[in-house]
Amino acid sequence: MSTSPQDAAVAGEPTPDAGGGVDAQDLDSTSDSTKLASDAMVADTFGEYISAQWVKIRGGESGVLPVIFGLVVIVIIFQSKNGKFLSGLNLVNLLDQGAFIIMLGMAEVFVLLLGEIDLSAGFNMAVGAIITAELAAPPHNVTWSLAILAGVASCVVISTVVGLLVTRLRLPSFIVTLGFFLGLQGVILSLFSHDSHASGGNINISNPVLNDVVNGNLTPTAGWIVMAAAVVGFAGLNLYRDQRRRRSGLVTPPFALTLVKIAGVAVAGVVVVLVCNRNRGGFLISIKGVPWVVPIVLVVLMGYTFLLNRTRFGRYLYAIGGNAEAARRAGISLNRIRLTAFMLTGVTAGIAGVLYESYLGSISQNVDGGTQVLYAVAAAVIGGASLFGGRGKMIHAVLGGVIIAAIANGMNLINLSAAATFMVNGLVLLAAVTVDAVGRRGRAAT
Amino acid sequence: MDNGAGARSTDRAPVTPQTNGDRGTPLLRLSGIGKNFGAVQALRDVDLEIYPGEVLALVGDNGAGKSTMIKTISGIWSPDSGHVFWEGKEVHVRNPRDAAALGIATMYQDLALADNLDIVQNMFLGREMLHAGLLDETAMERHAKKTLSDLSVTTVRSIRQPVGSLSGGQRQAVAVARAVLEDAKLVIMDEPTAALGVSQTAMVLNLVKTLSERGVSVLLISHNLVDVFQVANRVAALYLGHVAGTYPVSELDTQRAVELITTGALAGSSASAGRD
Numbered sequence: 001m002s003t004s005p006q007d008a009a010v011a012g013e014p015t016p017d018a019g020g021g022v023d024a025q026d027l028d029s030t031s032d033s034t035k036l037a038s039d040a041m042v043a044d045t046f047g048e049y050i051s052a053q054w055v056k057i058r059g060g061e062s063g064v065l066p067v068i069f070g071l072v073v074i075v076i077i078f079q080s081k082n083g084k085f086l087s088g089l090n091l092v093n094l095l096d097q098g099a100f101i102i103m104l105g106m107a108e109v110f111v112l113l114l115g116e117i118d119l120s121a122g123f124n125m126a127v128g129a130i131i132t133a134e135l136a137a138p139p140h141n142v143t144w145s146l147a148i149l150a151g152v153a154s155c156v157v158i159s160t161v162v163g164l165l166v167t168r169l170r171l172p173s174f175i176v177t178l179g180f181f182l183g184l185q186g187v188i189l190s191l192f193s194h195d196s197h198a199s200g201g202n203i204n205i206s207n208p209v210l211n212d213v214v215n216g217n218l219t220p221t222a223g224w225i226v227m228a229a230a231v232v233g234f235a236g237l238n239l240y241r242d243q244r245r246r247r248s249g250l251v252t253p254p255f256a257l258t259l260v261k262i263a264g265v266a267v268a269g270v271v272v273v274l275v276c277n278r279n280r281g282g283f284l285i286s287i288k289g290v291p292w293v294v295p296i297v298l299v300v301l302m303g304y305t306f307l308l309n310r311t312r313f314g315r316y317l318y319a320i321g322g323n324a325e326a327a328r329r330a331g332i333s334l335n336r337i338r339l340t341a342f343m344l345t346g347v348t349a350g351i352a353g354v355l356y357e358s359y360l361g362s363i364s365q366n367v368d369g370g371t372q373v374l375y376a377v378a379a380a381v382i383g384g385a386s387l388f389g390g391r392g393k394m395i396h397a398v399l400g401g402v403i404i405a406a407i408a409n410g411m412n413l414i415n416l417s418a419a420a421t422f423m424v425n426g427l428v429l430l431a432a433v434t435v436d437a438v439g440r441r442g443r444a445a446t
Numbered sequence: 447m448d449n450g451a452g453a454r455s456t457d458r459a460p461v462t463p464q465t466n467g468d469r470g471t472p473l474l475r476l477s478g479i480g481k482n483f484g485a486v487q488a489l490r491d492v493d494l495e496i497y498p499g500e501v502l503a504l505v506g507d508n509g510a511g512k513s514t515m516i517k518t519i520s521g522i523w524s525p526d527s528g529h530v531f532w533e534g535k536e537v538h539v540r541n542p543r544d545a546a547a548l549g550i551a552t553m554y555q556d557l558a559l560a561d562n563l564d565i566v567q568n569m570f571l572g573r574e575m576l577h578a579g580l581l582d583e584t585a586m587e588r589h590a591k592k593t594l595s596d597l598s599v600t601t602v603r604s605i606r607q608p609v610g611s612l613s614g615g616q617r618q619a620v621a622v623a624r625a626v627l628e629d630a631k632l633v634i635m636d637e638p639t640a641a642l643g644v645s646q647t648a649m650v651l652n653l654v655k656t657l658s659e660r661g662v663s664v665l666l667i668s669h670n671l672v673d674v675f676q677v678a679n680r681v682a683a684l685y686l687g688h689v690a691g692t693y694p695v696s697e698l699d700t701q702r703a704v705e706l707i708t709t710g711a712l713a714g715s716s717a718s719a720g721r722d
Binding site: 244245248249250309310311312315318319321322323325326327329330331332390391 | 542543546554556557558559560561562563567568571572573574576579580581584585587588591
């Protein structure tokens with residue numbers, strides 16, 4: 001009995017990471033058909049593709065591979081120190097812990113792509129979470145969907161003001177959002193002081209739906225159905241795109257490669273569902289199923305990746321981040337795109353707030369939005385987004401968020417102090433930035 | 447004014463091979479253009495004509511008004527006085543968008559390409575082709591490929607590589623292809639060969655010739671007289687904010703061109719087509 005989960009864990013060792021990894025790489029290169037094409041230009045067969053990829057990695061355009069490698073190393077270290085790290089219970093726990101950091105990291109990607117930053121996103125998230133919590137709790141007892149809507153809307157209002165200050169008054173986003181970073185803490189305190197029902201500066205999440213966002217699970221069957229739908233959709237999109245390119249006489253990635261990718265996603269999906277569907281509760285209470293938060297994060301990730309890669313708005317975000325003057329001369333309305341990016345950061349921070357309070361089961365007036373936003377920026381940068389604009393993908397925030405959650409979780413498991421956790425996180429961030437900077441220099445040199 | 451223009455064009459020697467004496471309506475005609483910056487008169491009474499398919503080189507020393515001139519044509523600044531005629535009709539170019547709508551594409555020295563985007567993305571930036579509201583990458587890539595091969599740009603390994611990885615000449619090629627894509631009738635190139643190596647320069651000059659063969663007019667601003675003599679049909683020299691003279695390239699040599707640039711006149715000039 002004790003060996004079998006262990007075996008499963010070992011067999012599944014590369015699963016969550018490699019799973020996430022393959023997933024990542026797929027989203028990465030498929031939604032970005034540009035990358036595929038450039039590889040395909042010099043590669044007609046699978047072997048050639050691999051070698052072209054290797055050249056690229058050496059040239060500093062590594063994509064998500066180093067991040068996945070880092071994640072594998074982290075997992076191996078923690079697993080060797082504590083065999084529980086890869087247990088189903090802990091892995092699901094890790095997903096729950098990391099979800100809001102991932103979401104907040106995705107919020108930051110919008111502004112990071114522009115070369116801006118939003119330091120206020122953490123407290124913005126908290127404000128949204130508090131408003132949602134207050135509305136959903138007695139005496140208001142507003143239905144969960146309206147409560148969430150109100151919370152997200154207030155986040156959007158705040159980020160719109162930030163965006164207007166940055167675009168209309170041309171103030172640096174760092175300073176504007178630092179101002180909001182401080183000011184919103186006051187807003188939070190005043191929200192609590194006006195709520196007579198918040199006991200001891202704390203609002204509990206009693207609404208079952210809000211509570212289940214992170215703590216609830218899909219039924220095992222539903223988990224399989226969702227996973228199967230995702231894989232089929234992914235495969236269909238890929239094959240359709242290849243087909244279209246082939247019919248137009250453009251270079252198409254080798255068929256084998258597309259198959260490998262689809263297989264990778266399928267394997268990753270199966271493993272995640274298998275791990276989550278295993279009973280991770282005790283003998284008396286059975287807990288199993290994929291947590292709600294997994295499909296939620298996946299849907300947002302896919303939606304945003306689509307937005308960045310397939311729409312004009314996304315294209316212009318990259319263009320402005322790469323060369324604002326070029327974008328201006330191309331007739332792009334810089335201010336409109338920038339403002340929209342800040343507003344999307346607000347929307348995403350609002351969603352992150354729901355995940356955050358659901359995970360904690362309550363929201364307190366001492367919410368530390370400062371640390372959370374720094375973790376979120378770190379997640380995006382660790383994952384591979386650039387602080388200087390123009391480079392980054394939504395999947396980067398997801399991978400970086402998983403790394404940060406894995407470190408926090410693993411450190412906790414092996415009973416290291418908070419002090420050590422902070423230091424290790426700092427080191428990982430420094431390492432990520434160094435890899436990025438060295439890679440950039442490599443690119444410049446070629 | 448029209449009389450003046452008519453008179454000038456009669457005494458100008460024929461240049462473009464397909465025309466003979468009468469070259470029809472100029473694509474762009476500037477008449478009496480003036481531009482002041484405070485007390486500084488950057489341009490005064492500038493007259494200039496560019497005919498379809500010709501390469502007109504604009505030469506002049508630093509501060510002669512070349513930049514002011516192209517910025518005026520491309521709509522960044524409005525002229526304080528004078529008239530602009532496009533294909534015979536008077537137009538008012540108030541901003542770069544007006545210029546683009548007419549068919550004027552300006553390639554500045556810095557080229558304004560986004561390094562992080564690939565060639566196709568840069569070529570279509572701001573004018574992306576859509577399919578059901580979404581970016582139509584397939585169609586854009588096909589068009590980009592065709593445009594580049596029409597321009598005989600073959601040195602690019604992949605049109606999906608980021609522009610940041612291209613050489614200076616290749617970047618020029620992308621910028622030119624961008625202008626061709628938007629069906630520009632007049633391409634203004636500001637020092638396109640500055641900071642380029644020999645083979646890269648040759649490549650860019652070839653692009654200029656290709657553009658001209660396709661019927662696109664090119665206004666080429668250059669310090670490099672060797673380049674000018676290689677591709678230009680006519681040379682217009684700016685001197686202290688006005689056109690010191692416009693000559694067919696056959697009537698100039700490097701020495702005379704330098705004289706024109708530095709003194710604003712040719713000693714013993716008989717063929718001068720310019721005013722002053």
